[in-house]
Amino acid sequence: MSCGSITFEHLLQQGGARPGRGRRWSCPSCPPGKYPSLAVDLLWELAFCHRCHWKASRRSLERYLGIEDRVPTASELRTQATIRWEAGRFAEWIRTKRIATAALLRDLGRHEAAWREEGRAELAACKPVSERIWEKLELCVRWQERVEAQWQRLFNFEANAKELYREFSSERETA
Numbered sequence: 001m002s003c004g005s006i007t008f009e010h011l012l013q014q015g016g017a018r019p020g021r022g023r024r025w026s027c028p029s030c031p032p033g034k035y036p037s038l039a040v041d042l043l044w045e046l047a048f049c050h051r052c053h054w055k056a057s058r059r060s061l062e063r064y065l066g067i068e069d070r071v072p073t074a075s076e077l078r079t080q081a082t083i084r085w086e087a088g089r090f091a092e093w094i095r096t097k098r099i100a101t102a103a104l105l106r107d108l109g110r111h112e113a114a115w116r117e118e119g120r121a122e123l124a125a126c127k128p129v130s131e132r133i134w135e136k137l138e139l140c141v142r143w144q145e146r147v148e149a150q151w152q153r154l155f156n157f158e159a160n161a162k163e164l165y166r167e168f169s170s171e172r173e174t175a
Contacts, residue, residue, distance in 0.1 A: 008045040011061040017047065029054040043087055093168045094154065101151050108147060112140040 009019075016028030020036030027038040027049040037051040045058040056064075072080070115136045119129040153160050 006067075008042055008058055008061075009040075011058065011065065012040065012047060012056070014065055015056065015061050027052060027054055043091065044084065089172075090165060090168050093171075094157070094164065098151075098154050101147060101154060104147050105144065105151065108140055108144050112137065112144070115140065 012025065012028075013019075017038055017040075018026040018036075020026055020038075023040050024036040025038040025040050025047070026032070026036045030037060030049060030052050038047055038049045038054070040047045047054075047056045049055070115133055119133045119137070122129050122133070154164070157164070
């Protein structure tokens with residue numbers, strides 16, 4: 001029986017590894033320790049323990065658990081490699097978008113702080129806050145709302161994965 005439909009995470013758990021925080025899991029070959037030492041990459045389907053140097057891939061876990069009975073064809077291997085490559089490009093695109101969005105939020109915060117300071121300076125000089133400053137502050141708030149919505153969309157990945165992948169694909173086609 002081939003287990004292409006079983007997730008790597010499930011294979012690790014069947015092999016005795018237990019999820020920890022993020023990419024760190026408890027190693028199935030180490031005695032129970034204070035800190036998880038097994039680094040797991042679910043995208044590439046690899047695991048490595050930094051304490052005992054135990055390592056695993058999908059194929060090695062399938063063999064260890066006795067659920068693999070055939071070698072994938074060259075075509076299947078190419079398809080798997082293509083999927084991993086595409087997933088890697090998509091993950092990098094998401095990362096780049098998150099970084100750009102975070103930078104934009106930071107810059108908008110700086111601009112808003114500068115305009116607020118100008119408004120305070122006018123008030124300190126016993127002048128009313130000029131219409132120009134109010135317009136700039138309003139613009140900053142509107143842009144922050146837009147960018148924060150984008151931020152939420154990027155970080156609520158599970159709910160937006162299909163939409164984000166469509167956007168990634170369309171950007172790649174137009175490039």
